[in-house]
Amino acid sequence: MFCNQCEQTAKGVGCTVMGVCGKKPEVSALQDLLLHAVKGLSLYACEGRKAGVVDAEVNIFTVEAVFSTLTNVDFDPARFQLLINRCVELREALKEKVAKAGGNIDFSDPSAVFQPAADLKGLMKQGEAVGMVNDHDADTDIQSLQQITVYGIKGIAAYADHARILGQEDDRVYAFIHEGMAALTNKNLSLNDWVGLALKCGEVNLRTMELLDAANTGAYGHPVPTEVPLGHKKGKCILISGHDLKDLEELLKQTEGKGIYVYTHGEMLPTHGYPELKKYKHFYGHFGTAWQNQRKEFAEFPGAILMTTNCIQEPQQSYAGNIFTTGLVGWPGVRHVKNGDFGPVIEKALEMPGFPSDEDMGSVMVGFARNALMSVADKVIDAVKSGAIKHFFLVAGCDGAKTGRNYYTEFVEKTPKDTVVLTLACGKFRFFDKKLGDIGGIPRLLDIGQCNDAYSAIQIAVALSKAFNCSVNDLPLSLVLSWYEQKAVAILLTLLHLGIKNIRLGPSLPAFVTPNVLDVLVKNFDIKPITTPDEDLAAILGKNKTEPAKSGSGFRNFIKRLLFKQCS
Incomplete structure (x- = not known):
């Protein structure tokens, strides 16, 4: 097995014996085989759209299948056997529909004609043979971008599944997932083509998160403090x-x-x-x-x-x-x-016995999504203009067991009293119960919601930029993100699609990003690895005059050295 899709991957390179998440080699092989089958299904889905054939069952299945391969979702081999067999059944049925509509069904890629083995043992061998879903013969930088795109698609699939369950769908989302998976069979795509697909993944994820936001708030109302x-x-x-x-x-x-x-x-x-x-x-x-x-x-x-x-x-x-x-x-x-x-x-x-008695262990506040914050927007804007609020920090993302995540606790604890911390996703559990006080009645720690609520954070940033008549990058707002699994990859691609710069990312950089691809991210988006809370706060708040130039070669070389160190 080889799996590098999460932040905790072994030795910062990839899990080869057993997944740090608990995934066994057998399940890893079955997940690889399922994605291989989805590539073939996607070829016919793309061709079907050209011929006017859009199959709702194929759309839903594709999302569920891809989501099943995301970290910490499904570890059951028997269920992957069902998914693989169902994928081929749907492919053959779709192939027939496309043929009747006059579409092309002549594909030479092995995924388009793949036939599953009769038992789990045979399927595992097939999965080991196909390996990871990217093109193993491609340039390493293209492979890196393929992996970034696929992992972003996994995040999209997760959000799209949640949204569909509550009645929100958009065929553009399904179409891109099929486009991205089918692109893995095209050996003629260049490095720039894959950069474009990765950024398009961010664009489509923004739409997907918008659907999910509409699904959640439409069904259950806008969150309130x-x-x-x-x-x-x-x-x-x-x-x-x-x-x-x-x-x-x-x-x-x-x-x-x-x-x-x-x-x-x-x-x-x-x-x-x-x-x-x-x-x-x-x-x-x-x-x-x-x-x-x-x-x-x-x-x-x-x-x-x-x-x-x-x-x-x-x-x-x-x-x-x-x-x-x-x-x-x-x-x-x-x-x-x-x-x-x-x-x-x-x-x-x-x-079961249940709790034997009441116990008071304090409380935390939630419910500061975009509607709640926008309802007090005037108060927030006045506080910024008066100098009562000097800076906003979005400290968000995934939590995990790997060392280095205490950085986020210390960072939040050290933020000045005239700053506000926005947070979402499970990374907040490093500091969610900290009592940071308030600024004129505005809590200094504001929980925006789940990782699924990243759309709210983006809308808050956009609203603030409109209020101050500036770009998001010119706001007194800094993004300090932690990542673990593939939904975080999708969100990061969305931020890059939106042109948001100066993102600090940790606790380590993705193992699937090559130094050359990282160089592009640094040049164009000023992505930075976290260092220490004191150094990063000083740099963000303008107190560190020795911070390397944002786009200079010295800073890029610093990141390359850091990446080499964590992967060695």
């Missing part, structure tokens, strides 16, 4: 983790009146701010922190646990009988329930 207890109530309980709002709504409906309190974990924390979810009286509080701490935290939870979308780790024996997966999430031996059919989860919760 909400205080969320970190303690618990006496009684039976269910813990829900992941990202999916629809699953949460269905769980709340089905547990109503049953004497069960529902708690969030990880990225589900911001859901407490949605009006249509807040109305359930048994939707009580938040338990635990980020995804990588689940083994310890889940073992301490005295109720049933439901995993939605990505974030699952190998369940420990202490709670293996209490955890359930739903949707695209899977782990061998863990009971899987259909979306919306949470009877078994409820039964398990009622069997």
